Every structure is written in structure tokens, then in C-alpha cells.
Amino acid sequence: MQVQSMHFKARAGQKLADQRLQQNLTKLSTKFVSARAAAMTAIDFPATRAALKERRNRALENLDVWLETFEREATRRGVTVLFAETTQEAARLVGDIARRHEVKKVIKTKSMVTEEMRLNEVLGQMGVQSIETDLGEYILQINDNEPPSHIIAPVVHKDKEEIADLFAKTHGRPRLTEITDMTREAREMLRPHFMTADMGVTGGNFVVAETGSVVLVTNEGNEGMCTVMPRVHVAVTGIEKVLPTLEDLATAMRLLPRSATGQATSNYFSVLTGPRGEGDQDGPEHMYVVLVDGGRTGLIGGDFQEMLRCIRCGACMNHCAQPHHRAGRP
Template sequence: MSGAPAEATSFKDRADAALADRILKVAVERTAGTAEAKRAVAVDAFPDFQAARTRAAAIKDHVVAHLGHYLEQFEANAVAAGAKVHWARTADEACDIVIALCKAAKARSVARSKSMLGEEIGLPHALAEAGIGRVETDLAEHIIQLANERPSHIIWPAMHKTREQVSALFKAKHRTPHEEETIAAMAESARRELRTQMLGADVGISGANFLIADTGAICTVTNEGNAELSLVPPRVHIVTAGIEKIVPSMPHAVHMLRMLARSATGAALTQYTTFYTGPRRPGDRDGPEEMHIVLVDNGRTRMREEGLAEMLRCIRCGACMNHCVVFRQIGGHAYGGTYPGPMGAVLTPVLDGLKQSRDLPNACTMNGKCQEVCPVRIPLPTLLRGWREKSWREGLEPQSLRAGLGLWAWVATRPRLYRMGTSMAVRAMRRLGSKGWISKLPLAGGWTRYRDMPKPAAQTFMDQYRKENGR
């Protein structure tokens, strides 16, 4: 079960609301469009990028195939370095472990570095229910916390907000808000608000971008240095990580880091890439007194067993959603789960159940752009088709849809009838068109409500084919 609160509305209702929000479209396009352009430049400058993708996929496939071996190796090396390793089968178990550790440390406040696994298991809500204060140290997560919203992107959680909206939020919520309407002034306002809370927290909580099996180290990647400030000063550091985050060794981690940064932000390497191996040792100048690592399954073993092992390659770069034509129109919140975009459409049925999320795989246009840009070559369209087929087999599709597709199949298997029908439809659509576009079309209101449909050519493809073939 996803840790995010349940959505009261359907995917279609959320998508309708998103499509009607003009400010949302501007905010999403600003960030996703920039990310797409920067990634293209970074990839062009990367020698043999396609070979690097193939190697990255092979590394992840090898780890997933031998997951038990590498998890045991990681646990042994992490414990040898002084960390304590905990295992959680479900989201609830993971939250219970973290809350128990916080209470054992008599924590009144925790500083949390951005972690999608934390969002997945519902950790922010668990901390609130336990009465433990939480400060989000990532700037975008800080914005989300102030607005009492959920992340809309796995790299830029507040991508759905414009700079103007963030400015208004800071002025309403910060104790000493900015006066100048500049990005630098807003960042300084957040720094004043967060720095004391980060340094005064009793416990620091993070995720992990990678877990290094042969050393027991964890790796975090940030652009702001917030992880270092929120994880080193507290007495206790708690890591929550999915079991698929394992890589065999440091060289493997470095290769994955090169793929992650370029695919996520278009940079050669993220500004802050830090490796933690155990708590503070004698002679260390800083570091936590205790380090706990909570390894979370939450459906990952089941994914490996049920034909979704390729999804366990995912390194959470966000490239698939930055290039997705659906995400670029509706943003992340419309998906309703922890993870948006194409990767979310695959993962949410695992976390929340296919019955509750069957609309997500069906929302995909199957244009294949997500697979084309994925740094670990996840066949996302194939996995989404798998969910569609399962939804059909289990009878989850509405009866009206099943009847409509049955009628279409009956007509489509009768070529003469099909060609006659398409010819009539083309003529009718051309009559409804004006200046090359159709603004309203019966039975296609879901399309024409938000965009015009191109006026079809005067002849169908088959008519044109016969004409050319006759020549």
C-alpha cells in the first residue's frame, strides 16, 4: 500500500482539473522543458552513452537476479562498520521501526532529507501521528511541507508551483520572509527558516540513492547540501532504502551516478554526492553516534516474481516523466500515487492495487519516449501493456468499454465493412472541421474539451494507397 493519503477523486477527475489549470501547465513546462533540453546536451557530450545505458541495465539485472547474496553482503559489511540493519516487509513495518528508533532516541524533532521511499511508506504521516516534529530540509520538500501538499515529481517535488506562488507561500509562512522578489532572496529566507532546525534536530532521516554491498556504505545525492547538514550533526542517523538500491561495488556505483545525474538534471555529476559508512568512530571529528539502516521490501520481491523485475532497475532519475506527453499536460498530482509519470503508472498498481489504479496504464499513449530516454533501458510501454492485459483478464474494465471494443473488433475483422465505415467517418469529420481543425466532435468530447483535433485528409490511407498502387 502506498504511504500517500488516498485520493477522493478519480484519475479522470484529477486529470480534468489539471488540464483546466493554466498556471500548472506553465509551471510544469518550465521545469520539464528545461530538464529535457539539458539532458539532450549532456547525453550528446557523453561518449558511448548507449553502451553506458546497456551496462547500467546489466548491473541492475545482475543485482536483482542475485538480490539475496548482495543484501547479505551489504548487511554484514554495514554491521562491521558499526551500523545496525533492520528489515521491513511492508510500509507499516518500516514506519514502525523508524518511530521506535526515534522514541528510543527520545527525539522531539527529526530533520529529513528528501526520500521518495519515505513518501512511499508514508513516513511523514507516521511521524506526525507519533507526535514527532519533522523538518523537511530539501528546499522543494520544504515548500511542499508549508503548502501541506504531496510531491508532484520525484526530483523536483514542487515543480507544480511557480516562483510567484512560492514567494507568496514564504511570505505567509516564514518568520522572517524575504523582501526582494528574487530567487536569491527567497532561498535566503528558506535558509534562515531551516538552518537552526536542521542543526538542532535529535535524529536525521534520509533515503539512499545507492547501497554499496562490498563496503556497507550508503550514497546520497543532493543539489543543496541539505543531506550533509541534516544527517551529520544529529545523534542518530536513520536510513530508509528499498532493497533494490544495492550495487555490488564502488565502481558500479560511480557508473550509475554518471547515468543518474545526466538523466535527472543534465549535469555531469550532482553537486553533493556523499558516502556514509557507519556511525562516528574514535578519532572522527563529526558524525552521528548511531546509524540505523532500514531495508524495505514493500512489494519489490513480488515484482521480481511476477514479471516486473525490469522495473527494479529504476534509479529514480525522473527522465521518463520529463519526456512524457501525458505528464507534461497534467503534472504529477493527477496520478494520485507516490510516483507519477510512466514509472508511477507501473509502480502504483503494485503499491495500491490494480483495481484502484487501472486508469494509469490506460492513460499512456504508448509513444515509447520514456523507454527511449531511460538510462537503464526499462521497457516501460511493455510493462504498461502488461497491466492493461491483466486488467482486461480480471474484468476490471467497465462493461461499456468491453462492449465498445467488442463492436470495434467485430467491424475491424470485416475489411469491407471497416473501410466503408472509416470512409464515412472521414467525410463526416471533414464537414465538422473549420480551417484545418475540429473543435467539437461527437463521442470524442474527452479530446476536444481541451484541444482541437486535426481535420482529416480528404481520403483515407487505403484510398490513397490504392490510388498510388494503381499508378
């Protein structure tokens, strides 16, 4: 991911003047904001949020202990746990795993940490093909590796017509404009990669210390393909994502899908505990978890520690602090 903050003012001016982009963003914020508001009525939202805050604080107060517990429990179940102090080190570790297992092709799910690590670029330099399989991320990748614009909806800044043009150009097929047809075409393009990849790389919405599990919360089903089809699975996530217990996970899951997309639960919710064991019908032969610091421990005890409680629901990206913008109106 390119750091663009030094150009923020100039870029913001350009983007605010882009009518097409403004229309796309208005549609998105309206949908997400209203869906979230409706989903929150089904639970006692303030109490659930307070409960998660307490549980996340408990994890952060003894982060080292919970990370050690996770490492011990995951290792006991056959997972190799690696720690990276920097995002560069994390990318190098994933590259080493690819080399060790003679990987030629990687299939990936959406993961903001791997964006931070510029993982696709690092793998590409090693001669390893890395394919994004989340639909939004796939669209961005075939558009000259464009960076995502939203943590939940990475391609929200593009409308259907732009994507139709891109598919026709890249896939070399007649231009389609029905969303179901376009999605089917993307699936047809991705399917051969699912069948031939040697390694799957995913993020991790959470890791659970008491069971040594990696938790993935998705809507598209590509995560299942990335963790089950290849012989190696590498999950990469930040060290702050550790939850001490499955009870903590249950509380987090009451909030995450509701806050992110207005769903009571996501279409897919996987708790992955170890590689394929004897008698298991599926799963990778080798499983790794790379836990990335990337400056996170520097926040502990400081004014910004509460940033580490973020569950990456993306809701704050859809809500403007100005009251007249809150309902998603421009």
C-alpha cells in the first residue's frame, strides 16, 4: 500500500470534484448506514458494545500473555506461529514459507495487513503468482493493482459500468452488464486458480488464545476455497486481534457483522483450528499464522491505545462526524 497522506489535500480536492465517485459513495453510505441501524435494533447495542470494550481491554492489558497462550495452543495443534516486528519482516516470512513449500501460485482473501506488507509485490518479485479472490480485490488487481478504498467494500468507488468495461478488456469476452452475469464470469476466471494454487493466504479477523484458532468472517465463500484447496494455508493478522476465549469471540461476533454490513451474521464464519488432521475430510497439510506488530505495541500505554480495540467493521468509514451527513446524505 502506498502512503499517500502527504498528498491528502490535493487528492481530496480532486476526488470531491469527481461526480461519478461522489454518486457511488452516496449510494454505499446510504445502504450501509441504514442496514446497520436496522440490525442494531435486534440487540441491546450499547450494552453489547460496552461488553466487547471490556473484553478487548482485558486482552490488551495482558497482550503478551494471550499471545503466548495462542502460540502454545496453536502449536499444540500443529500450527507454526511466527511473529514479525515489521510489515517488511512479515512479508519476508510469508515469502520464506512459499519458498520452503516450492509454491508457484498463491490465492488470497482480502486482508488489509497484507496490503500494508505489499505482499503481492514481494511474492511477484520472487516469481510467485498471487491472485486476489475477493471479488472487489480481484477487480482492483486486474485494474493495474489499484489499492482498496474501503476496508469492507474495497471497490466501492467504482460503478458497474466501469467494471463492465474492465472485465471486457481484461477477460477478452463480450461486455456484460448484469451483475449476476459479471459475477459468474469472475468466478469462471478464478476457478482454475482455486484448483491449481499451492498456497492460500488469508487475513484473520481474530485469533482465539484458548483454542489456538484463526477466525475468518466473510461473505463470498472464497475464504473456504483459499483455506481448504491449497496444501499450505498462511493466515496473517495483527497482534492486537487476539481474543482470550471463545466467549470473547461470541461477543465480538454479535457486533462485527451487524456493524459492518447490517447482517446478523456473515454468510461464512470459520474457526480454523490446526491443519488437516487424521480422519479430516479437508484442510491444508501445513498451516502457519504470522502475527504482525508493525508499530502496534508502540500504542500500548499511550494516548492511542484504544485504536487497538478496533474490530475493522468499517462503520466509521460510512458515517460522517457532521450531523447533516450522518444519514448518508451528501
